[in-house]
Amino acid sequence: MTQKQTLVSGIRPTGDLHLGNYIGAMKDIHRLQKEYEAYFFIVDLHALTTHPKPELIKPRTRDAVRSYLGAGLDPNQATIYAQSSLAAEISELHLYLSMVMHIGELLRCPTFKEKAKQHADHVSYGLVGYPVLMAADMFIHGAHKVPVGADQLVHIEIARDIARKFNSMYGEILTLPNGMVEKEARVPSLGGKGKMSKSLGAKTYISLQDSKETIENKVKRAYSDPTRTHLSDPGHPTVDGCNVYHLHSYFSNEEVRKDIEKRCSDANIGCVRCKQMLSESIIELTEPMQKRALAYSDIDVDDILREGAKKTQESAQVTIAKVRKAIGLIQ
Numbered sequence: 001m002t003q004k005q006t007l008v009s010g011i012r013p014t015g016d017l018h019l020g021n022y023i024g025a026m027k028d029i030h031r032l033q034k035e036y037e038a039y040f041f042i043v044d045l046h047a048l049t050t051h052p053k054p055e056l057i058k059p060r061t062r063d064a065v066r067s068y069l070g071a072g073l074d075p076n077q078a079t080i081y082a083q084s085s086l087a088a089e090i091s092e093l094h095l096y097l098s099m100v101m102h103i104g105e106l107l108r109c110p111t112f113k114e115k116a117k118q119h120a121d122h123v124s125y126g127l128v129g130y131p132v133l134m135a136a137d138m139f140i141h142g143a144h145k146v147p148v149g150a151d152q153l154v155h156i157e158i159a160r161d162i163a164r165k166f167n168s169m170y171g172e173i174l175t176l177p178n179g180m181v182e183k184e185a186r187v188p189s190l191g192g193k194g195k196m197s198k199s200l201g202a203k204t205y206i207s208l209q210d211s212k213e214t215i216e217n218k219v220k221r222a223y224s225d226p227t228r229t230h231l232s233d234p235g236h237p238t239v240d241g242c243n244v245y246h247l248h249s250y251f252s253n254e255e256v257r258k259d260i261e262k263r264c265s266d267a268n269i270g271c272v273r274c275k276q277m278l279s280e281s282i283i284e285l286t287e288p289m290q291k292r293a294l295a296y297s298d299i300d301v302d303d304i305l306r307e308g309a310k311k312t313q314e315s316a317q318v319t320i321a322k323v324r325k326a327i328g329l330i331q
């Protein structure tokens with residue numbers, strides 16, 4: 001039997017995940033946890049770089065785990081843990097990696113520049129080293145694959161660069177990770193400008209926790225084809241022609257999409273009905289997820305994280321022992 005490759009995926013505990021997060025990071029969970037030796041972890045240490053509020057860390061960590069469990073993450077197939085449960089191992093590895101990585105490259109990193117602009121009053125030492133900590137998360141389990149958005153590929157490149165430098169100094173110890181960018185997900189905002197994001201306001205995104213009524217109300221107000229002002233005007237049911245159709249392309253099945261394409265082009269369906277159909281498709285996705293997520297109490301979630309921590313510590317200790325030996329430290 002061929003050994004499965006290792007996949008490592010970090011989840012930010014930023015609270016209130018939305019449909020864009022689902023398409024970008026959760027919809028393939030069923031497949032990934034089957035195909036790979038998968039580690040899903042909540043990046044509660046990374047969150048300290050920009051969200052250092054003690055009262056939020058624990059509830060948001062639990063909420064993130066619950067959302068992923070609702071989306072189909074299975075603790076019997078994948079290892080689920082909080083990054084902080086590997087704090088000792090990751091911090092140690094991060095220390096060794098930080099001796100290899102050049103500061104200039106980190107300061108030039110576009111994601112650092114962007115975060116430094118967003119959080120100008122809190123540009124910490126940790127924020128500069130964020131990609132190095134990320135690299136430690138990947139190397140600690142010898143990750144072959146890391147699912148990322150296209151804007152995060154730069155972090156994979158930095159990790160590969162660190163691994164090459166480290167390996168050339170100490171031997172072939174660290175596995176070079178590969179970024180997995182699935183079909184670029186750009187779920188549009190309900191407001192029609194940019195991609196779905198919390199930064200544009202609560203009315204422009206649909207949270208995975210939104211109730212049926214909230215979803216219906218938000219979708220009712222969604223921006224649609226601006227050229228269609230009367231029911232008798234044929235619309236433009238394409239990804240670029242209508243924001244609502246663009247959302248249908250992610251959340252409605254082929255039958256619904258084809259029906260809308262035909263009836264909208266023939267001016268045979270109104271936008272109100274079309275939006276109702278979109279709400280129905282979204283609710284069909286979110287309601288079962290919410291039900292599954294709510295079945296897990298805080299105690300259940302903590303148990304899952306504890307169990308994951310146990311498994312992951314064993315794997316991390318093996319890596320640390322190898323690294324220490326290669327560096328020449330007394331064991």
Ligand code: SF4
Pocket residue numbers: 224225228235236237242243244245260264269270271272274275
């Ligand atoms: Fe857009 Fe649907 Fe209206 Fe056509 S019917 S313009 S696809 S909202």
